[in-house]
Amino acid sequence: MSNSTSVKDLKSIVQSLHALERKVLPFLKQDSSLEQLANASGLDKTSVLRALQWLQSKNLVELIFKEVKIAKPSDLGIAYKDKGLPEQIVLKTLLENTSQTNTKLEFGKALQLSNLSQQEFQAAIGVLKKKGLIFVSKTSEGLFLGLIDRDKALQSIENLAEFKVLQKLPVNLEFLSSEELEALKSLINRKKIVVIETSKQVIVKPSQVCKTLAEQFSTGGVEEFIDITPEVLKTKQWKHKKLRVLNVTSPVPKLLFGKKHLIRQAEEFIRQIWLSMGFKEMQGSLIQPSFWNFDALFVPQDHPAREMQDTYYLPFTLKVKHPVVRAVKKAHEQGVAGSTGWRYSWNEKLASKPVLRTHTTVLSALTLKDLKLEELPAKFFAIGHVFRNETLDWKHLFDFIQVEGIVVDENANMKQLKSYLTIFYKMLGYEDVKIKPSYFPYTEPSAEVLVLHKDEWLELGGCGILRPEVVQPLLGKPIPVLAWGLGLERAVLLKYNFKDVRQIYSQDIDFLRSLKAWV
Numbered sequence: 001m002s003n004s005t006s007v008k009d010l011k012s013i014v015q016s017l018h019a020l021e022r023k024v025l026p027f028l029k030q031d032s033s034l035e036q037l038a039n040a041s042g043l044d045k046t047s048v049l050r051a052l053q054w055l056q057s058k059n060l061v062e063l064i065f066k067e068v069k070i071a072k073p074s075d076l077g078i079a080y081k082d083k084g085l086p087e088q089i090v091l092k093t094l095l096e097n098t099s100q101t102n103t104k105l106e107f108g109k110a111l112q113l114s115n116l117s118q119q120e121f122q123a124a125i126g127v128l129k130k131k132g133l134i135f136v137s138k139t140s141e142g143l144f145l146g147l148i149d150r151d152k153a154l155q156s157i158e159n160l161a162e163f164k165v166l167q168k169l170p171v172n173l174e175f176l177s178s179e180e181l182e183a184l185k186s187l188i189n190r191k192k193i194v195v196i197e198t199s200k201q202v203i204v205k206p207s208q209v210c211k212t213l214a215e216q217f218s219t220g221g222v223e224e225f226i227d228i229t230p231e232v233l234k235t236k237q238w239k240h241k242k243l244r245v246l247n248v249t250s251p252v253p254k255l256l257f258g259k260k261h262l263i264r265q266a267e268e269f270i271r272q273i274w275l276s277m278g279f280k281e282m283q284g285s286l287i288q289p290s291f292w293n294f295d296a297l298f299v300p301q302d303h304p305a306r307e308m309q310d311t312y313y314l315p316f317t318l319k320v321k322h323p324v325v326r327a328v329k330k331a332h333e334q335g336v337a338g339s340t341g342w343r344y345s346w347n348e349k350l351a352s353k354p355v356l357r358t359h360t361t362v363l364s365a366l367t368l369k370d371l372k373l374e375e376l377p378a379k380f381f382a383i384g385h386v387f388r389n390e391t392l393d394w395k396h397l398f399d400f401i402q403v404e405g406i407v408v409d410e411n412a413n414m415k416q417l418k419s420y421l422t423i424f425y426k427m428l429g430y431e432d433v434k435i436k437p438s439y440f441p442y443t444e445p446s447a448e449v450l451v452l453h454k455d456e457w458l459e460l461g462g463c464g465i466l467r468p469e470v471v472q473p474l475l476g477k478p479i480p481v482l483a484w485g486l487g488l489e490r491a492v493l494l495k496y497n498f499k500d501v502r503q504i505y506s507q508d509i510d511f512l513r514s515l516k517a518w519v
Contacts, residue, residue, distance in 0.1 A: 010213065013058060015225050016245045020051035026217040028061065028210050034202040052204055060210040064203040069196055071184055072170040077193040085163050086124035089114050091133065091153045094145060107136075107143035123190060131156070162187050169194065172201070256513055263401070263504060265518035266492050267383050270403055273427045274381040277420070279405065282363040282382040289318040291351035293358060295328050296365040297442040298469040300342045301350050305358070305441075312356040312387050319352045324369050327473035337468035337478045356387035360404035361442070364466075364483060368408070368474040376479070377409035383488065394500040401488035406466075412480040414445065417463055421484060425451050425460070428491060438462065442470050443483055453494055460494075461486030 017025070020043065027040040038048045055061045073081060083089070093114045097105050105113075111121050125145070128134045133153055137144050147153045161183035165176070173196075176184060187194045206214065216222050225244040232238055259265070271281070294306055304310065325348075327336075335341030360382040367380050382404040390396040407420065414435075422433045432452035440446040443464025450457045463484035472478045489501050496515060498504065506512065 010209070011223075012245075013060070013209070013213070014222055015242070016058070017225070018051065018054060018244070019227065020047055021054055022217065022222075024048055024051045024055070025210070025214050028055075028204065028206040028214045029218075030206070030211075032204050034204070037204065049202065052202070055210070060207055060213070062205040062207070064205065065200055066203065067198055068201045069173045070170050070199055071173060071176075072195050072197060073166065074192055074195050077166060077169065077187075080163075080193060081166055081169075084157075085160065085166070086114075086116050086120040087127045087131075088157050088160055088163060089116060090121065090124040090128060090145075091147075091157050094134065094147050095150065095153060095157075098147060100150075104137065104144040104146040106141075107145060110145050127186075127190075166193070259517060261512070262492060262496070262515055262518060263488070266488055266495075267401070269518050270428075270488070270491075271381075271383060273424055274405065277379070277423065279379040279381040282360075282367050282380045282404070283384070284357075284363045284366055284382075286357055286385060286387075287314065287318075287354055288357045288362050289320050289351065290353045290355055291320040291325070291328070292365050293355050293362045295332065295346075295351045296324070296369075296470070296474060297361060298331060298467055299441050300332070301344070301347055303441065308389070310389050311358055312389055314354040314356070316354060317352045318354040319348075322369065324473050325351075331469045331473050335469065336472045339469055341469070357384075358388055359386050359485065360384045360402045361483070361485060364404060364406045364481075365470070365474060367406070368471065368481070371408060371475060373475070373477065373479075377407070377412075379405075379407045381405040392502075394502070397489065397501060402485055403461075403488055404485045405483070407482040408475075408479060409482075410479050412465070412482050414447070414465065417465070417482040417484070420482070421449055421461075421463060425449070429495070430460075435463065438464075440464055442467055449484070449486070458494065460490055 023041050023043060024037055027037055032040075034045055034048060034052075037043075037052075038045045041048060043051075052061060052063055056063050080086075084092075090110070093110055094105060097110070097113060111118065114121055116124065125134070125136065129136065133148060133156055135146050135148055137146070161179065165180045165183040166187060168176075168180070173181070173184075184194065188196070213222075223242070225242045226232060226237065227244050228238065260268070275281070290306070294303070295301070299305065329346045329348075330336065330341075331339075332342050332346040333344065363382045363384070364380070371378060383401065384404075385399055386402045387399055390398045392398060405420070407416070409416075418433075418435055421435070425433045430451035430453065434450050434457070435447040436450065438446050438448040440462050443462075444467045446462065446464035448459050449461045449463055451460050452458075461484055463482070466481040466483050468478035471481050475481075489504055492498070492504050493501055495518070496503075503511075
């Protein structure tokens with residue numbers, strides 16, 4: 001590169017420098033750490049790092065990130081930095097309370113005068129004996145301590161290697177000599193004085209061009225270029241000064257906007273779908289009597305799903321007092337609308353057992369019991385937590401969110417049901433939807449809903465028409481009620497291509513920030 005070209009390039013670089021870069025540049029004459037540059041420039045580390053990243057994009061510096069071990073004083077170590085290590089305190093105590101003629105001090109008296117805890121005092125005695133600075137003698141009168149050499153003891157107080165290295169903390173272990181590392185090792189072995197932490201350090205290596213610019217900035221012989229700011233425009237400084245060239249391709253810090261958890265995003269999106277289709281939202285308690293959770297839905301009282309291994313029961317009773325209880329009892333024992341029921345003696349005590357609801361269909365039962373025939377047709381949905389006594393693994397949770405829906409209409413049929421579900425799943429991003437026959441305890445006919453995802457048909461929920469044994473006791477008339485439900489987590493799992501359902505509830509902030517918004 002010729003001299004003329006070099007000068008031209010330097011001028012071009014100078015004209016593009018940000019104010020932060022100008023403040024850091026004078027100190028880039030040699031390899032430095034981020035901390036050193038922050039101290040020298042008077043800027044905070046974030047501002048210095050930002051300036052260095054801009055300089056790196058101009059090929060003026062190279063940033064080397066490496067992990068280093070930092071020795072830091074603990075809270076106890078900070079206290080010792082101020083008042084001295086226990087061994088120094090013991091030496092001072094002995095120097096002040098012994099003499100050339102009276103060379104010993106009773107152990108208990110020494111402990112009292114030192115104002116150290118017994119643990120600190122004994123640890124100090126061990127260190128000083130190992131260094132050959134004190135003696136311990138046991139006589140008929142008790143245990144005594146004494147100095148072996150008063151001058152050496154005084155010198156040790158002032159030049160104790162462990163105390164000197166303690167005063168240096170916090171420090172990068174790479175910056176300690178072999179003698180200092182030995183002293184530090186001694187402190188680490190005593191525990192609770194020093195902690196070793198691993199952190200990332202930035203080493204800045206300036207290029208030759210950068211060093212040349214640093215020299216020029218140090219002497220103040222660099223032309224100034226200003227930024228366009230409201231003040232510059234207002235005072236019309238731009239007419240008299242040269243403007244800095246802006247580099248619109250320079251990297252900028254990533255902006256981390258606040259956002260809701262992906263589960264909350266999914267809930268709100270799905271809620272808006274059903275509301276836009278004219279549905280009303282159902283809500284209710286997480287704790288329900290078995291009557292509403294099972295019996296009202298025509299689940300027999302000896303059904304396996306009602307066993308302890310599948311359901312969370314609570315240790316009290318919730319007796320239901322409502323006119324539909326008698327009708328539900330009759331449905332179970334004798335049947336309705338031509339059915340024969342379950343043909344057993346229905347037990348009110350079993351129906352009074354409270355449970356953490358196992359499905360949001362319980363809300364459909366509660367809604368139907370309060371619905372009046374003159375209010376038909378009617379459409380409802382629910383989004384809520386349900387609980388199953390499942391073994392936690394990659395595809396099962398014991399607390400998950402279910403999306404429920406019902407349509408109460410005398411003219412309702414399976415064709416309408418498929419239409420509702422097709423519209424819903426298309427709004428979730430699934431163009432191809434189909435249903436296939438299946439079985440569920442409280443619907444007849446019953447079906448599974450499948451969607452095409454990456455050339456594979458996947459089951460995303462169940463649906464059907466509620467049985468007359470469910471509807472007639474609650475509504476007073478066996479009107480068709482379309483019903484469906486799906487696990488919200490399943491939909492989220494597919495959308496984000498997660499392999500484990502537990503990822504949905506991760507609390508890893510970096511992981512959550514990396515996820516795209518639901519819409």
